[in-house]
Amino acid sequence: MLKYYTLTSVLLLVNFACIANDDWQYSGFGTLGLTLSDSDRYGYRKDISVNEGVYSGDVDFLAHSLLGLQVEKKITDNIDFTSQAVLRKVTEPSLSKYFTLAFLRYSPSVNWSFRLGRTAPDIFFITDYRDINIAHTWAAVPGEVYGLIPYRHIDGLDITYTTQFLDSTFSSKIFTGVSDGDIAYGDNSEPIDLDSILGLSLTLDHTNWIVQAKHTHTKLANETLTNQYLIDFINTVPEFIWEDAEQFSNDLRLKNKKTTYSSISTQAYLSDFILTAEVARITSDSTSIPKLKSGYASIAYQFNSLTFYSVYAFTDSPNFKFNEENVDPSLIPELVAAIESSSNYFASNQKTFSLGCRWDLSANVAANFQWKNTDIDYDGDTLWINTSGQSPAETVNTYMLNVSFAL
Amino acid sequence: MNKWLSFILLTSLCLPAYPQTMTNDPIVIVINAQNPIDKMTRSEVIDIFMGKYVAFANGDKAIAFDLNSEQDIKKRFYQALVGRSLASINAYWSRIRFSGRMRVSQQFSSSQEVANEIEGTKLAIGYIPKSLLTNKLKVVYELNE
Numbered sequence: 197m198l199k200y201y202t203l204t205s206v207l208l209l210v211n212f213a214c215i216a217n218d219d220w221q222y223s224g225f226g227t228l229g230l231t232l233s234d235s236d237r238y239g240y241r242k243d244i245s246v247n248e249g250v251y252s253g254d255v256d257f258l259a260h261s262l263l264g265l266q267v268e269k270k271i272t273d274n275i276d277f278t279s280q281a282v283l284r285k286v287t288e289p290s291l292s293k294y295f296t297l298a299f300l301r302y303s304p305s306v307n308w309s310f311r312l313g314r315t316a317p318d319i320f321f322i323t324d325y326r327d328i329n330i331a332h333t334w335a336a337v338p339g340e341v342y343g344l345i346p347y348r349h350i351d352g353l354d355i356t357y358t359t360q361f362l363d364s365t366f367s368s369k370i371f372t373g374v375s376d377g378d379i380a381y382g383d384n385s386e387p388i389d390l391d392s393i394l395g396l397s398l399t400l401d402h403t404n405w406i407v408q409a410k411h412t413h414t415k416l417a418n419e420t421l422t423n424q425y426l427i428d429f430i431n432t433v434p435e436f437i438w439e440d441a442e443q444f445s446n447d448l449r450l451k452n453k454k455t456t457y458s459s460i461s462t463q464a465y466l467s468d469f470i471l472t473a474e475v476a477r478i479t480s481d482s483t484s485i486p487k488l489k490s491g492y493a494s495i496a497y498q499f500n501s502l503t504f505y506s507v508y509a510f511t512d513s514p515n516f517k518f519n520e521e522n523v524d525p526s527l528i529p530e531l532v533a534a535i536e537s538s539s540n541y542f543a544s545n546q547k548t549f550s551l552g553c554r555w556d557l558s559a560n561v562a563a564n565f566q567w568k569n570t571d572i573d574y575d576g577d578t579l580w581i582n583t584s585g586q587s588p589a590e591t592v593n594t595y596m597l598n599v600s601f602a603l
Numbered sequence: 604m605n606k607w608l609s610f611i612l613l614t615s616l617c618l619p620a621y622p623q624t625m626t627n628d629p630i631v632i633v634i635n636a637q638n639p640i641d642k643m644t645r646s647e648v649i650d651i652f653m654g655k656y657v658a659f660a661n662g663d664k665a666i667a668f669d670l671n672s673e674q675d676i677k678k679r680f681y682q683a684l685v686g687r688s689l690a691s692i693n694a695y696w697s698r699i700r701f702s703g704r705m706r707v708s709q710q711f712s713s714s715q716e717v718a719n720e721i722e723g724t725k726l727a728i729g730y731i732p733k734s735l736l737t738n739k740l741k742v743v744y745e746l747n748e
Binding site: 221223225264266268270276278280297299305306311315316322324325328330331332358359360363365401403404465467498501556558559560562602 | 646649650655656657658662664673685686687688689690691692693694695697698700701702703704706
């Protein structure tokens, strides 16, 4: 409710400003992306909100293609408004999902900035511009870190304090609000809401390098239907078969469970080289979301208008194995299989090695080719669409060719 | 004949000389002459034009003016300041602008326009060829290319 109230308030204020003065700035960005893959079992997807995969033989133009339009308005010397809509393939389309930014910013001094409304999530290093393909070296951001975040906005408030520190710029941002997104299980998807988001982002920015540390905790506001069915099923098991069934099902619940996102990242421009690295961690009080470590390291070499790059990325999460002491699994084999399948949904385990080349066709247009070679571990296919019912280890090659622009 | 030969020789010398002069015209970072700031460090200039900390040393908010196209002076400025191409600079500003972190600098189509705007804006800062300097502008940093 808060999010709609916030958004509506912002838009109404902007309409008022629009009537007062029609001095708007327009800009846009976009990507036309071709994606190919070589797996019949694992369908490539950009992130876990997407419910359609790219399989062997597919010629896909939707996974990475998008078109964004941004409007900005300076209302006074200290107040401005920004709104952004991004047309892209979304699961369960709605008007709200296409609006990624809609906020008022108040900057009373160079040190302080307050934003109210819809902002981009600042959970990991580049979460807030992961869809702006021309802004980063790669054809696609490492899915091992960013593919696990289905949220594209936060409705709320953030406060940023920026100051100079030892010949560098230090900024700290706290943000709070709510969000929503989709999580796709195979062909199906379910909405998932985040409540009580509270995050801190610290940045030390020097001439040619930047270091960031981020920590966000939030509560999941709803139970997915898939999880609810499983919980209901567990609760039907008689106590004489499974004594702690209710406790176990409560631990599986997502609703009102705390989930945290943490990350440390750095990027450095060293002569013609760009080095980027990030390690991230997701934890939750719900046993449905296992602890997950992920990260990547990238090295890029710039030669005139070409940038050659290589990326290594990984996810690492413990696989859930049903080993409750007060129940004999042989009495409830289907339920045990369902619990293990559900509890391992977020247990992503894979490693990707990438090679690519970006070609700056002009200052505002870039072509980018990336080859990804991904080793998916047994039961580690969270980031892929898999409707086969089995999750064996497999190596998948994905090829991406994008042309991106920003005007 | 001598008159024509002199004309051709002078023309052939002058034509390439004009762009050569423009290319060699040093780039200076200028502010309004009424601004109390006298000098800036390279780091301060980078902070302002890369949107890291857009203020003068006395704490006043700076208003950065830039050029809006792939002009030679813009390429030279960013190459000399941060060693990055215009494509790299635009990629950098795309992430800042489209993530909503901050608004981009106000942009103009020529260095002359930038100079004129700075003359009329007390807290403005921009880069221009040294040849466009007037007594209403103050040089706070000169780029060594």
